[in-house]
Amino acid sequence: MYLIHESNLTGLIDSILSDYHGMTYIFDNYGQVLAANYKGEIITDQEVSALFELEPGTHSISLNQEPHSVVSVKSDAGWTYVTAMPSNQFFSRIVHIRTFIILVFSFMVVMGTFLAIMLARRQYHPISDLMEFIRLKNDPDTSSTTNELEWIKKTLHDYSQRVDLQEPYARNHILLMLLKYGHTGDFPSEFTDKLGIRFNRSHYFVMIMGWEMHAFPIVDNDNAEQITIMQLMNDVELSELSAYAYGVELPQADQLALIVGFDAEIGHEGSLNNRMEPIVEKLQGMVTEHTGVAPAIGI
Incomplete structure (x- = not known):
């Protein structure tokens, strides 16, 4: 026979319930309660006996007319440990x-x-x-009901079209300033690059074309032929002569300026006139072929 203080057994089961309400029992082989711990409720002896008779495992039964969740465990020594908590x-x-x-x-x-x-x-x-x-x-x-993004997109598209229309005038203005003052004023190089104005040739000269307006065939608009010539000579590339020319519309209605750039080999600067003559003849021939009138040339 072994004698054990009941407090030793209850000490083992005190922490099982933690902060939950319920009860914990330790039964011997014959269903006698060896230790018990209660929190918040007490059940009858019949209900205690019913707990002992449960098979090991998890169960859901009614105690004190309230659903309880019950866990029953049987040890190798034959003792039964039962914990019941309100569900x-x-x-x-x-x-x-x-x-x-x-x-x-x-x-x-x-x-x-x-x-x-x-x-x-x-x-x-x-x-x-x-x-x-x-x-x-x-x-x-x-209208305030217009979609803002669509409206801004349309407006920017309109601005882009306006810029495209003004680009030839801006380009001609910059080239005209270059002829008059030798520089492009306050316009940055990025702006001239966007307009397609680049001076990357080794040598440049300016030639003026002039003609008598009455020499052109009669047309409905007096400036129609000049406009056509300006469109023809706006940008001229002479690849066979390694030359490029920018057309500049002058205030005088019967004159047109060309800024011509060409590449000359190092050591042959003395023969620049020989390089310029075929370029001038080529440009003059282009205008003559297009208009039927040979312009006067000044360099």
């Missing part, structure tokens, strides 16, 4: 966890929506400012 404790914990998850999710949704709105407003401000600027410069009565 609603687990469901309440689950409800609390679910409520917490819902609150966290709702908070994230609200904050995400708020941040998305703030970010969208910050992204939209530049578009709105650009649209207001364009409206003030163009059509302030534009």
Whole structure:
């Protein structure tokens, strides 16, 4: 016979329930209660006997007219360990966890929506400012129902077309300033590059073409023939002569300037006139062939 203090047994099962309500029993081989621990409720002797008679495993039974979850374990020595807890404790914990998850999710949704709105407003401000600027410069009565991006796209397309129309005038203005002052003024080199004006030849000279307007065939528009010549001589590449010419429309209606660049080999600078003569003859021949009138040439 062995004598054991009951406190030694209850000490083993005190931590099983933790902060849950319920009860824990230790039965001997004959169903006698060796130790018991209660938290929050007490059951009758009949219900205690019913716990002892349960097979090892997990069960769901009614104690004190309340559903309980029961776990029964039998040791090798024949002792039976039974723990019973009200089932609603687990469901309440689950409800609390679910409520917490819902609150966290709702908070994230609200904050995400708020941040998305703030970010969208910050992204939209530049578009709105650009649209207001364009409206003030163009059509302030534009319908507010128009899609902003489509409207800005259309406006930029219109601006691009206007720039394309003005590009020949800007190009001619820069070349005219170069002839008058020897420089392009405040225009940066990037701007001249975009207009296709590049001076990458070793030598340059300027030639003036002049003609009498009455010598041209009669046309409906007095300037029609000059416009045609300007279009012909706007950019002329003479690959066989390694030369390139930019046409410049002068204020005088019967004159046209050409800035001609060509490459000369090092050591042959003394024969530049010999290189210029075929270039001039070629350009003069192009105009004569096109108009039927030979222009006067000045270099």
